[in-house]
Each structure stands twice: as structure tokens, then as C-alpha cells.
Amino acid sequence: MPEQPAQPRTTIVGEGRAGLPISRVAVFAGLTLFGVTAAVPFVWQILMSLATLTDVDLLTQTGFPPTLLPSNYGLVFERVPFAKYFFNSFFVAGWVTILQVITCAMAAYAFSRVQWPGREKVFLLYLGTLMIPGVVLMVPNFAVVLGLGMFNSYWGLIIPGAFSAFGTFMLRQFMLTIPTSLDEAAAIDGAGHWRIFTEVVLPLARPGVIVLAIFCFLGNYNSFFWPLILVKDVNLRTLPLGLLVFDSSYGRETPLIMAASLMAMVPPVVIFLLLNRYLVKGIQLGAVKG
């Protein structure tokens, strides 16, 4: 019996070999141009973050600050409770992510694996909410949160984000690609819905869950408008709000803004580097599976 594990090996003829030199040069030149264009703003940001307040305005002429001021980074922490902002951003984005993943996964299971009357219609209704711009929802959300006594609190920052129609939609699409015979096998093996959800469907939907978690975390980590209208207490401010402190009516402290935003960027970049293969998968999810 041929009992070798079936491992697909694909060889594309010509792959790995040098193609026509001219076309390759053109491709690399184009890619380099894109790369540089993308990198310039960041380099510029780093330079500004190291300049003095007076040098910043001259930077377009000099191209490089005459005196480097790494102390700008320390100054950010002295001027505002920046560590607290960091914590707030992590705390809020973390909780929103955890809650959203749980609620969306459960809803997605109900919409993809459980047969119940009116399922497709209710799902369409869900999708319909995606058509409403987020800004339009600000006022009713604010009223609700106010009514629930969550104004100016972590609760108010977290609870409205604990559920998302988009996340439900994404995970549902992912779960639809998992064969239903697995549920059936598990049901015969003795599992009820909860077991099937936690031990079969959820582990298999892991790539989708991770993508949702990344999207969700990054989105909330960067969220600005909702915290702006909801939070009055300085100690509840998230990072994007914190950056605003340096741009007040008394003047704009560009080097400090740049230093602070550069530090604020570190977690998303690290997350991207660690999990970028899942993100790529997530983008393919929409493209291929439909």
C-alpha cells in the first residue's frame, strides 16, 4: 500500500531563475521607490523628534537638526502621565479585543453552524448595521453610555466596543469553510453545541480569530474620537488623546508630539512583525473564500 504522507510540492517552471534583466531592474527600481516613499515620513518623524523646538521649523532647510536632543523622549514622560496613557490604551484595547473575540465567535457560530428559523434574515440585518457610518452612531451611543452611568469611565470606553457586526461577519465567513461533518462527527462522539464550539470549531477558526483580534486591538489602540468625547478625567486618557496635550492653544510642541507618537507606534509595529503571517491570511480570507 502506498502509505507515504501526501505532501503537495509545487514547482513553478522558471521560478527562482533570473528573468529578463531589464524587466527585473524595472521591478526592483519601482519597489525601491515605493519603499523609500513609505519610509521618508518615518525618518522625518525621527529627525523631528530629536530636534529642539526652534530647530524643527528650520528642518526643511537644514535637512538635519544641528543639535540632537534624545532627552525629548524622557521629557514626554515628565510632562504628562504618558505611562498611564500607555496602560489605558492597552487596558481598553485589550479588554475590547477579548470581549469582542468572545462575542463575535459565539455569534458567528450561531450564524454558521446552528440552524434556526430566520437565521439568514437576522444575519442580513446585522450586515445592514455595517452600512451605517460610525460617526452617526456616536450620539446615540453616547446617550446610551450616559444613561448607563458609564460616562468618563473605563466601562464606557470598553463596553460599546465589546461587540462588532464586522467581526461576526468575518468569523462567520471563516467558520463556513470548516466542514460541517466535523460538527456531526463531534455530535456523534457525544459533544453538545458548547463542546463543538470550544473544542472543534474555535480551534479550527484560530487563524480567523487571531486576525480579528489584531484588527480589533489595533483599531481600538488607535481610537481617538470616542475617548475624546467620553473621557474628561486626565487619568483615563488613551494614547491618541495624550498626544493632543502637546498641541494646545498655547502652542504646538512638535518634537514632543513626534517623540510620543513614535513611542506609541512601537506596540502596533511589534504586533505586526510577530503576527504578520496571520494578517496576510486574513486579507486572503476575504479575497479567496468570499
Add this chain to the structure above:
Amino acid sequence: MAQVVLRNVGKVYDRKVRAVEGFNLDIRDGEFVVFVGPSGCGKSTTLRMIAGLEDITEGTVDIGGRVVNHVHPKDRDIAMVFQNYALYPHMTVFKNLAFGLMLRKMPKEEIRRRVGEAARLLGIEQLLERKPKALSGGQRQRVALGRAIVREPQVFLFDEPLSNLDAKLRVVTRTELKNLHQRLRTTTIYVTHDQEEAMTLGDRIVVMSNGRIQQVDTPLNVYRRPVNRFVAAFLGSPPMNFVEGTIAREGQRPVFVGGDWLRLALPADQPGVAADLARHEGRPLVLGFRPNAMSEHAAGKFAPPGGGNALRLATTVVEPLGDKIDVSCQTPAGQRLIARIDARDNFPAGQTIEFFLDPEHVHVFEPGEFGPNILRPPA
């Protein structure tokens, strides 16, 4: 182990589409029953109703003396092997086998013993730490089988378990399955669209079409005595030949007349048959005979007393199979027939040749796809 009894079982989807109708069957304890039929005939639906994966619209399903219509699949004491195996991709082979036992809160020691035993039986002990992705098709099939065995259920349900294997492996696994059943003696219901699989595996086979049972009998009886034209055409490869004609009388003997080229004296010595034939005299009928009921030699069973069983046919294509050859022929009326005869070198294609028909192995059907077999001797 248990009996399975289906009474008037029916399935209607969305109050419109009827998938199964009036399904009655008694499956004995330890029996191996095969549901066979073309796709869409309702065989898988029936199996899934027994498993509890589909609601039963009408009738009752009884497993081991208990009506299970509203019993959850996990409480029916059955195990099922799926066409795509349905192994949990994120679990090792061991966990795949043990999952059902863990859910039943069986002691760890007992789980290890049962999994070990099943793995030994199937020769997959060295694979227990692997994930399904790292297994070949045949190995996955065995793991799926193992998952059913460890549960020691009352009934095994198989839903086309061999159709994802290549032809060679399918035949080997088929034999192993039969061997396994002979050792375990667990009541087994097996669904397939492959008539060869049905013939080789089943103690009894259930031929289905359009949601209805056409015939239930042992493989050889179904092959030899098909109740109607559908069953006759479905079982056997190459399929049975059919020729339209009528029954006439020559002296005392009934004769099947097909156009001006076929006059076949029918055997009418069995009780009741002569009367049956007489009743159909002059009406349009269909003669059926299998390719191996033809020969190029008028000898032995192909040489009935009085003769009258010769067919002159134009050969078109000759396909050697080893010890036999399949000869495609054309009747003077332009109809295509297939003869399976003993192999010999240089069999001529494109010539008119005389063939002889074994009159003991012909069937006469009423017209239509499901026309009853009027020559079928009573069982």
C-alpha cells in the same frame, strides 16, 4: 450490538422536496447491510436519519428495541465514518480516537486501553502522535474507522467511506472492512453508490432509487433475480443489455420476438412462469440479458434443445480485459449491445458474427424504467 428497524420512514425537506418515502427494513443483529443507488436516491439521507443528523419526517427508527426519533445522536449508541473522514485536524490521532471516550468521561486507563487495542487492530499504532495532515488517505481512513471502533457502539454507520481512496487501495480496504466485520460482528449499515462495493460487502443489499427501496436481498439474489429493470440495469458491469419486443407463441413454447432479428425461445418449465408469460403475450416488453449471457460458441448452456437462440450482430469495438473480452455490437435495428466472452486473439471488429444467448439467464421486463421483471421466479 443491536437490531435496527425502520418503519415507514420518510423525509421531506422544507415541506416540499421528498427525499425518502415509505422505507421499511429490518436489520438483524450483526448484519452488514448496504444501501446502494445513484446519487440523490435518498440512501445517505436515510443513513443520516438513523444517525440522528437529520430529523425524521415520517415513520420510526428503532435501534436495539428503542425508538430513537427524538434521541440525540450521542445517545443512540452508534458510530459513523464519514466520506471525508471528518477527522479533527487540530488533534493528534490519539486524541481523535479518544475524543468520544473523553466526552463520556471514561477513566484514562480505559481510554488508553481501548485506543491501543483499536490502533493495533488497524495497524496504526505508530501514527498515534501524528496529526491527520501528516497521514496518507489510507491512513486517515483507518483512523476514521478506529474512531468508530473505540466507542464499541451497537451500530456502525458508513457513509461512502472508500470513495476518496484510489482504486487499488479501495479494493484492499474493502477486504479489510469485511474482515473487520467478521471479527467484531457489529451491526453495520453502509452507504455507497458503487455497485461492486455493495455486492462484495453486504450480507444484504438495499437498492434504492428516487427515495424508495427497489429491492432488498442478498447480493447474488439481487444480481440474479432483479425485481425490475432499474435494479437489473444498476447492478452489474458492463450493464445489462435491453431489447424491446413482444412475446409470441410457437407451438407450446413462448418466444420473445425483437424485430426481425431476434426470436428467443423462453424457458417456461417453472411453475407459474408460463402463465405469467401467456398473460403478457402481444404486449410491448423488454428482454434483458447480461453481457456474460452471450457466447460465440453454441455449446453447453448456449446450446438449448431446439436452438433458436442465435443473434447475428455487427461487432464495432473489442476491448480485451485479460481472460475475457468485451465486444460492443450493433443490432440490425442499430441498438448497441455488449457481450462479455472468453478471450481469444484477433477477435474481429467490424464484422457480422453469430452470437448465442443463454435462455436460462434472460429476464423479461414490462416497459419503463421501473418495469417489473415478469420472469422472476418466486424466492
